[in-house]
Amino acid sequence: MTQYPIPAVGVFVFHENGIYMIKKGRGIFKDQWCTPGGKIEYGENIMDTVHREVLEETNLEIENIKFITYEQTIEYDEKANVSRHFVFFNFRATVKAGNPIAADDAAEIRLIPLEELRNIDLSAPTIRTFKMMGIY
Secondary structure, eight states: OOOOOOEEEEEEETTTTEEEEEEEEETTTTEEEEOOOEEEOOOOOHHHHHHHHHHHHHHOOEEEEEEEEEEEEEOOOOOOOOOEEEEEEEEEEEEEEEOOOOOOEEEEEEEEEEEGGGOOOOOOHHHHHHHHHTOO
16 A cells, blocks of 8 residues: 655644644644644645634634645654654735634644743644744
8 A cells, every 4th residue: 555645734823923823732742832823735726724723723714814824743663664654835824704613623822922942842844844933
């Protein structure tokens, strides 16, 4: 059986002097703080995924969307075989409308001041992207 990496998006949603982060309630990075995002559905335009995932997980509509970078996570099982491989296409955006509500696989949502990012348990790909952006 041939396996392929799973394409997904991550969206860094900035608002005022902070960024909206979600605490994952299930799946990859469970119990860690991440950007809203998720898998690109088969046949779905990547920009549609960006809007859909943010709305599903945060109840926020976004605008000013810009591509930042890609990140990947490769996990291995106890026999050193690849068990999961995600490629994240990361974007930045700002809030257009909505009241933040954690939904879908987001257990919690918070507007985190940028200077407090080091005080929360962030996922490794999120930290790498923040570092690349000069924020962490």
